[in-house]
Amino acid sequence: xxxxxxxxxxxxxxxxxxxxxxxxxxxxxxxxxxxxxxxxxxxxxxxxxxxxxxxxxxxxxxxxxxxxxxxxxxxxxxxxxxxxxxxxxxxxxxxxxxxxxxxxxxxxxxxxxxxxxxxxxxxxxxxxxxxxxxxxxxxxxxxxxxxxxxxxxxxxxxxxxxxxxxxxxxxxxxxxxxxxxxxxxxxxxxxxxxxxxxxxxxxxxxxxxxxxxxxxxxxxxxxxxxxxxxxxxxxxxxxxxxxxxxxxxxxxxxxxxxxxxxxxxxxxxxxxxxxxxxxxxxxxxxxxxxxxxxxxxxxxxxxxxxxxxxxxxxxxxxxxxxxxxxxxxxxxxxxxxxxxxxxxxxxxxxxxxxxxxxxxxxxxx
Numbered sequence: 001x002x003x004x005x006x007x008x009x010x011x012x013x014x015x016x017x018x019x020x021x022x023x024x025x026x027x028x029x030x031x032x033x034x035x036x037x038x039x040x041x042x043x044x045x046x047x048x049x050x051x052x053x054x055x056x057x058x059x060x061x062x063x064x065x066x067x068x069x070x071x072x073x074x075x076x077x078x079x080x081x082x083x084x085x086x087x088x089x090x091x092x093x094x095x096x097x098x099x100x101x102x103x104x105x106x107x108x109x110x111x112x113x114x115x116x117x118x119x120x121x122x123x124x125x126x127x128x129x130x131x132x133x134x135x136x137x138x139x140x141x142x143x144x145x146x147x148x149x150x151x152x153x154x155x156x157x158x159x160x161x162x163x164x165x166x167x168x169x170x171x172x173x174x175x176x177x178x179x180x181x182x183x184x185x186x187x188x189x190x191x192x193x194x195x196x197x198x199x200x201x202x203x204x205x206x207x208x209x210x211x212x213x214x215x216x217x218x219x220x221x222x223x224x225x226x227x228x229x230x231x232x233x234x235x236x237x238x239x240x241x242x243x244x245x246x247x248x249x250x251x252x253x254x255x256x257x258x259x260x261x262x263x264x265x266x267x268x269x270x271x272x273x274x275x276x277x278x279x280x281x282x283x284x285x286x287x288x289x290x291x292x293x294x295x296x297x298x299x300x301x302x303x304x305x306x307x308x309x310x311x312x313x314x315x316x317x318x319x320x321x322x323x324x325x326x327x328x329x330x331x332x333x334x335x336x337x338x339x340x341x342x343x344x345x346x347x348x349x350x351x352x353x354x355x356x357x358x359x360x361x362x363x364x365x
Contacts, residue, residue, distance in 0.1 A: 103152045104354060107170040108137045110157040111178035111217060114192070119179055119326055126320035136312045137174060137346065144343040151350060158194045164201045167208050172353040177216025177273075177310065199225055206302060209360055211353040214306030216273055222306050223298065226281035235292045237274045238308075240330030241315060241337045242290055244269060250287035250297060254355075255305055255348050259341045267341045269309035270318050271296075272327055276308065303356045305349065311342030 113120035128136060138153055154170065156162040159178065180192055202225045205212055214222045220230040243266035250256055262268040277295040280286065288297035288307075296308040310318075315336040321327045322336070330336070 105171045106151055106153045107165045108153055108155050108174045110176040111159050115160045122324045127316040140312055140343045140346050144347050164197055167205055171357055172211045174213045175218035209303055211303040211356045213349045219306035219308050223277045228281040229279035230275050231278045233274055233276050238271045239327050240334030241268050242271045244288040244290055244296055246288050247286050249285050253287050254352050257348055258344050262339050268339055269341055270313055271309045273308055311345045
């Protein structure tokens with residue numbers, strides 16, 4: 001049966017747990033290799049602050065002493081890379097997203113702004129220009145250390161007239177958010193003309209087994225297509241860089257591996273939504289919640305993952321929308337701010353995509 005998700009029953013786990021010992025060792029080795037023997041060569045303080053995101057604090061100082069005493073370690077006296085960027089690049093360096101038969105072919109499908117709308121014109125004038133081509137995804141991946149040689153992205157925009165992609169042309173798909181409501185889909189409302197083919201496309205895509213990552217409105221659309229429910233948020237619009245609570249499943253899920261606390265003791269992401277998933281599809285698993293939303297990250301199985309928040313959008317783009325009146329300003333303590341979590345999460349999805357595709361390939365063989 002579908003799983004009802006009243007806000008009052010949201011699981012509230014304790015402080016965020018650390019990664020598994022295997023993950024910590026793997027990430028720390030990647031960090032040491034990339035930070036101390038690569039081109040970055042930061043100082044001890046930078047190394048320490050980067051490793052504190054990967055290892056228990058009692059292990060960091062002895063490890064640093066070994067590094068300082070090693071003649072093979074290149075450590076500068078001056079800082080040349082911020083700690084957050086160092087940690088992010090260390091994680092990225094440890095992820096190999098190259099498939100045996102070539103680059104990972106990703107299709108980013110934007111649904112954000114309808115052509116000629118006020119939101120479209122305002123977004124085009126923002127600090128990242130526009131999401132019309134889906135370039136935000138590449139920017140976040142580049143910021144974490146990926147290069148175009150590791151993946152190939154094709155960008156489409158349904159809201160601007162592009163057709164949905166052919167399923168056999170890509171390895172992995174990212175479906176972006178939309179400002180057009182999806183909660184009415186189950187009541188028979190077919191939405192905008194450009195939205196109407198999406199339901200059938202999602203069901204066909206589901207049958208391929210290829211990875212799909214949904215963001216915001218896509219998170220809601222994927223839920224509805226599989227039989228779940230999306231409703232208006234009782235608490236009104238969610239806006240700001242908000243902390244999320246990982247469920248037990250989320251704490252051990254690859255999507256959130258390497259994501260650290262950025263709002264108090266919790267990871268945080270950029271939100272802007274007035275609807276939310278209120279009932280899960282059958283067999284779907286909640287990975288994360290917020291204080292007043294019961295399902296902001298979901299694993300549906302079969303290669304499908306989705307999130308209510310925006311890992312692809314920078315805080316500066318959201319702040320531009322606030323300044324231009326598209327978004328009501330969040331409370332000061334939840335104001336949009338720079339976050340690393342979104343980039344890491346996107347990198348994790350690409351790594352997961354490779355695992356899914358390689359598993360599919362081995363099953364065929």
